[in-house]
Amino acid sequence: MHSLLLADDDTELCDMLVQYLEAEDFAVTAVHDGEAALAEARSCGAPPRASRLRPRRP
Numbered sequence: 001m002h003s004l005l006l007a008d009d010d011t012e013l014c015d016m017l018v019q020y021l022e023a024e025d026f027a028v029t030a031v032h033d034g035e036a037a038l039a040e041a042r043s044c045g046a047p048p049r050a051s052r053l054r055p056r057r058p
Helices: 011-023 034-043
Strands: 002-007 026-031
Touching: 002 011, 002 034, 011 026, 026 034
Parallel strands: 002 026
Antiparallel strands: none
């Protein structure tokens, strides 16, 4: 099982993605702001293998 940190301020989108990814056998941790994402990423001890950032929407 692979673990995934999902960070997005859109809680409805996060919930939908968590359900989909868990059904695909991922262990998902979802957070809803940048500070929580950084704290969670730092707590796991290993740097992320991949990340995707999107520009801030207007």
